[in-house]
Amino acid sequence: MSSNRKMPRARVPRAPIKSLSDLIFGLALSIGTISLIVGVPRTALDVTTDIAQFGFSFLILIFVWMSYTSIMSVLPIEDETTIILNLLLLFLVSIEPYLFWLNATYASYVVKGAMGAGLLNIASIFYAIDMAGLMLILALFTHQLTSEEKRLLPRELLRKYKFVRNTLLVSAGIFAITVLPIFWSVSIMGTPIRFYVWFLPMSVSWLRRVNMHI
Secondary structure, eight states, rough: OOGSSOOOOOOOOOOHHHHHHHHHHHHHHHHHHHHTSOOOOSSHHHHHHHHHHHHHHHHHHHHHHHHHHHHTTTSOOOOOHHHHHHHHHHHHHHHHHHHHHHHHHHHHHTTTTTTOOHHHHHHHHHHHHHHHHHHHHHHHHHHHTOOTTTTTHHHHHHHHHHHHHHHHHHHHHHHHHTTTTTHHHSSSSTHHHHHHHHTHHHHHHHEEEEHHHH
């Protein structure tokens, strides 16, 4: 009779994943800070632009970190798929500052009239793919939390987390769709609309947090 009992599912210890995630997020934020001192600004406008660019990247990483830690505090790490998605998310986080720095660097070349438009296009496509991947993985994790079979959340919180999942999917879709050529060929004041559209996920995130506090 005892032989028919199901063995409890082995779970991966949370501590190593948490330590690795803290290290990766801290490293990503540090790399973003270092990018501020790579070039010496010559005007007040350069200083303002550098801080604004870093601020955008900083907000993105902080948003991902807060969402990730909130989800992983509840979600059990108990299968290979979850582990792989965790590692993939951390990889995407680690390269975000580099891809953002490429976009900022090549954008300055384009403004100065130097060659770099083609490289900026490629760098921006990679950045959009990176961000779409981050949002999608967070959405997949949140979807696991909303599973009524797993009972990871109180029933009264399911609606709110389903909304979180949906907004993350929308954000992933916004970033993904900007890789289309039209978002590069169409410009506003000389800047491809791809870069303007990237601000929409921030608005979606704000709406999500408003809804979470209702």
